[in-house]
Each structure stands twice: as C-alpha cells, then as structure tokens.
Amino acid sequence: MTSIDPTSRTTDYTASAGVTAAQPAVAPVEVTAATATAAVPVVPRRSSGLLALGIVGIIVLSVVALFVVVYLVAGLGIDAFALGGIMALIPLAIVFFGVRWIDKWEPEPRVAVVFAFLWGAGVSVLIALIVGSEIDNVINSMGGPGPGYEFFSAAIQAPIVEEGGKGLGLLILFWAARKHFDGPVDGIVYAAWIAGGFAFTENILYFGSQLIEAGGVDASVVQIFLMRGIMSPFAHVMFTSFIGIALGLAARRTGAIGAIGFYLLGLIPAVLLHAFWNGALFFVSDFYGYYLLVQVPLFAGAVGLVIFLRRxxxxxxxxxxxxxxxxxxxxxxxxxxxxxxxxxxxxxxxxxxxxxxxxxxxxxxxxxxxxxxxxxxxxxxxxxxxxxxxxxxxxxxxxxxxxxxxxxxxxxx
Structure with a gap:
C-alpha cells in the first residue's frame, strides 16, 4: 500500500487548468482541508434536477406503483399476488446483484436508482396496460381479434410499447440527472433498474396468473418460474440496455434535444431484440435447445460488452x-x-x-x-x-x- 501523507506540500496549478510542465509554476501551497477548496474558486451549486427528481418524482412514481399494486391484487387476489410476488423476488435479486457488479466502479445516486426502479415497476407497466387496453378496444370494435392476434400482441405490440415506456424513463433520467449520466455504463445501470422493475411486476402477473390457472403450485408453475425467473432474469435488462448505451453515448456527444435522437436510435435494437425473443417462441419446438444456441451466446456477448465498458x-x-x-x-x-x-x-x-x-x-x-x-x-x-x-x-x-x-x-x- 502506498504511503499517504496528508501534510505533504504540493504545487497547485489550479485543479482544472490542465497544465503541462512547460507552463509557469505558482508558489507551492500546503494542501489541507482548508486550502484544498480554496485553491479553486467555488461556484455556488445551482438547484439540482436530481433534487427535484427525488422530492417530486419519487412521490409521484410511488403513487403510480401503488395503483399498479391495487390493479394486480384486484385481478389476481391476495393469495396469488403474495405468492407470485415472493417468486418474483428471486429473479429481482439476481438482477440486483448483477447491477451492483456493473455499478461498482462509480455507483449512481440512490435517488436516481430508486426513481429508475419505480418507473419500471410502475409507470412503464401502466403505460403498457393503458396502450394494450386501447388497442384491444380498437380490435374489438373491428370485429374482434383474428388468428394472428397473439403473435401481433407478443412480437410487435409488446416490444414497441414496453421498450418505449421503459426508454422514456431513461430519457427523463438523462434530462434530470445529467451530471450523473457519464457514459454507457451509467446508461446500462439505469436501464437495468428500470427493466428489473418492469420484469418484477410482469413476473408477479405471470406467476400469479399461472397459480390461479393451475389451482396451486404444479409442474406448469415450476416451468414458468424456471423459464422466466431462473433462465431469463436479464432478458428485459438486455433489451433496454441498448437505449441506455445510446443515451450514455449521447451524454458525451450532445445536449438535451439531441438525446432524443439517440433515444430513438437505441430504441430500434431494443425493440428488435425484444421482438426476436417473444416471436421465436411461436416458431421453435424445442425452447431449451433454442435457449442454449441463441440466448446464451447473446447473454455472453452482453456480459463481454459490460466488461469492456467497465475497463x-x-x-x-x-x-x-x-x-x-x-x-x-x-x-x-x-x-x-x-x-x-x-x-x-x-x-x-x-x-x-x-x-x-x-x-x-x-x-x-x-x-x-x-x-x-x-x-x-x-x-x-x-x-x-x-x-x-x-x-x-x-x-x-x-x-x-x-x-x-x-x-x-x-x-x-
């Protein structure tokens, strides 16, 4: 361990001057807690967008999340909701530890992380429910769903609506907490929390619905838990991370308005990968073989990308x-x-x-x-x-x- 002497005297050329050895030196100063902040003029902090996000945003999102909870309880019942929620905690925990590893180098503010999770678990779910309900009303007014409705709903409607809603939360974070949005890794972290929140609520719905249909825990419940909770807890994270990476690049290249273009650019691969994941289930007969041949390499590639970005x-x-x-x-x-x-x-x-x-x-x-x-x-x-x-x-x-x-x-x- 290198010795660290806080009383040593060092030469300060002002912290952000970016000087080189060729530039003239100034008188040496003793670096102490008092002189360190005096070495550079301190500009008063402006009111932070992150502060407004914490005070107003968290409250609003908590109300929305509570509404979604009431909706789930009304649709599933207390027992199925509670058991489905316990089951959904397992994939959420897996995502949590994964995101902690990604975010270990330069951790993001907790208020921004909480905002991201609540947006995913509440607002993005509510957006998907509202849009889905309106589309169903339109289809019913035209004579009801046709033979290709399930494929349309899973492979077209869901990817566009869900990724658009999750990405909107990322865009708001970019605008409100720009100083904490330093690059692609930050974008992946925020995207993972939003996607993890969305998947948590969606898993409660899937697990609870299957519990009701099966009349309790049976092989079908175990299978859906294995597929969604153990084999693919990072599926939504992978989809939405494309938007996070795009906005992370925007943080280094453009401003608030230009970020919209990067958001749309990241939305394209997020929707396509989501559609590929959902749509493939309609065509493959061996899900586990498809998972090993396609999804495992995709996940490995995503991990490799994160390692590269962390370096x-x-x-x-x-x-x-x-x-x-x-x-x-x-x-x-x-x-x-x-x-x-x-x-x-x-x-x-x-x-x-x-x-x-x-x-x-x-x-x-x-x-x-x-x-x-x-x-x-x-x-x-x-x-x-x-x-x-x-x-x-x-x-x-x-x-x-x-x-x-x-x-x-x-x-x-």
Whole structure:
C-alpha cells in the first residue's frame, strides 16, 4: 500500500487548468482541508434536477406503483399476488446483484436508482396496460381479434410499447440527472433498474396468473418460474440496455434535444431484440435447445460488452487522475491504487486491517467522482457545475485522505 501523507506540500496549478510542465509554476501551497477548496474558486451549486427528481418524482412514481399494486391484487387476489410476488423476488435479486457488479466502479445516486426502479415497476407497466387496453378496444370494435392476434400482441405490440415506456424513463433520467449520466455504463445501470422493475411486476402477473390457472403450485408453475425467473432474469435488462448505451453515448456527444435522437436510435435494437425473443417462441419446438444456441451466446456477448465498458471507465479514471498527479494532488503511484480494480482491493484490505476501510472507500469514491467531474470539464458538458463539483471534490479528497492517515500518524505510515 502506498504511503499517504496528508501534510505533504504540493504545487497547485489550479485543479482544472490542465497544465503541462512547460507552463509557469505558482508558489507551492500546503494542501489541507482548508486550502484544498480554496485553491479553486467555488461556484455556488445551482438547484439540482436530481433534487427535484427525488422530492417530486419519487412521490409521484410511488403513487403510480401503488395503483399498479391495487390493479394486480384486484385481478389476481391476495393469495396469488403474495405468492407470485415472493417468486418474483428471486429473479429481482439476481438482477440486483448483477447491477451492483456493473455499478461498482462509480455507483449512481440512490435517488436516481430508486426513481429508475419505480418507473419500471410502475409507470412503464401502466403505460403498457393503458396502450394494450386501447388497442384491444380498437380490435374489438373491428370485429374482434383474428388468428394472428397473439403473435401481433407478443412480437410487435409488446416490444414497441414496453421498450418505449421503459426508454422514456431513461430519457427523463438523462434530462434530470445529467451530471450523473457519464457514459454507457451509467446508461446500462439505469436501464437495468428500470427493466428489473418492469420484469418484477410482469413476473408477479405471470406467476400469479399461472397459480390461479393451475389451482396451486404444479409442474406448469415450476416451468414458468424456471423459464422466466431462473433462465431469463436479464432478458428485459438486455433489451433496454441498448437505449441506455445510446443515451450514455449521447451524454458525451450532445445536449438535451439531441438525446432524443439517440433515444430513438437505441430504441430500434431494443425493440428488435425484444421482438426476436417473444416471436421465436411461436416458431421453435424445442425452447431449451433454442435457449442454449441463441440466448446464451447473446447473454455472453452482453456480459463481454459490460466488461469492456467497465475497463474503459477504469482507463478514464486513470487518465484523469494522472493529470491531477502531474500537478501534485496525488502521488503517481496512488493513481494505480485508485484507478485499477486490483489496486482498490489492496487499498481496502490495507485500510481494513487498520480499521479504516470505510474511510478508504470514501477516498476511492471521491477520487473517482473527481475524475468524472474533470471529464465533464474537458468535454465541456455542464462546465460551470462540473468546475464547482471539482473544487468541492478536491477538498473532499484531501479530507478523506486525512481520515485514512491522520497527520500525527503520517511519519509512521
């Protein structure tokens, strides 16, 4: 573990100047909790869209989710709803641990994650129910469903309506919490929470309906639980992730209006993959063979893409923190500790042995947020807010470093 001396004197060229060795130096300053934030003018924080999202959005979505719960209870009954809900918790838990792994490098704000889940479990389900009901009314007014109605409903209507509704939640998150939408990995995380919420509600409906039809738990209930809960808990996540990736790219390339185009661009593969998943069930006779030959490779490819994107985040963190190291905010060997998975594990183990794991975790998080704030400055995305965040995070980095190695213990470290 690299020694960390919070009392060391470093040269500050201002945090976001992006200086090189050729530029003139300024007088060295002692970096302390007081001087770190003073080194860069602190711009007052503007009212955050994320704050409005937390206060208003969560309340509204909770009401919508409650309405959906009442709808499910009315349609399924208490017993089927309760047992279906317990069964649906298992695939939700699988998605939860998967998303935690994806989001481990730079965790998203909890309020945004809760918003995403409630949107998926409530609003997107309500959209699907309302649109489906209106389409049924139109079809009934034209003489009732024809022989191809089931295929139309599963392979055309459902993918368009469901992915459109889930993607709308992603677009709102992009607009309201733009500073926390740094790239494709963030888009995948938000998409996974929305899709996980949608699948949770949909699974309650499927499991509960099958329980009612079977009159209890039988082979048919076990089979649908195996197919939806164990074999394909990430199906909806894979579909909606295309929209998340597209909006993650939009965060680095365009503004609020341009994001609509990226949303529509990501919607196309999301709908097509969803339609392929649903439509294939009408043509394959051996579902398990089809699953092994087609869906397993698709899932493996999705995991490979996530690993690649996570490595890109690690590289971005290393590149940006190296710029701060060049002007003295970090020791050069600290960058390897803060910007690589292996370095973080070693740092946490080192701190844990000294009873300071929480402080080390906070230090790593602050440094990572600092790297992404600088990336926003470089790309010109919300520059004024990003510079204010940078100034505050520089102070937080120094403060969290001092918590790991107090000044009195620095020589011994």
């Amino acid at each position: 890109q985040e690690s590289k971005l963190t290393s590149d940006r923190l190296s710029e701060y190291a060049a002007v003295g905010w970090f020791a050069p060997d600290e960058v390897a500790v803060l910007a690589t998975p292996q370095g973080r594990r070693q740092a946490l183990a080192w701190a844990g042995a000294r009873g300071r794991r929480r402080e080390m975790k906070r230090y790593i998080q602050n440094a990572t947020k600092l790297a992404f704030a600088r990336q926003r400055i470089i790309t010109g995305r919300g520059r004024a807010t990003a510079e204010a965040d940078e100034a505050l995070l520089l102070g937080a980095v120094v403060e969290s470093r001092r918590a790991i190695v107090p000044p009195a213990a620095a020589p011994a470290a």
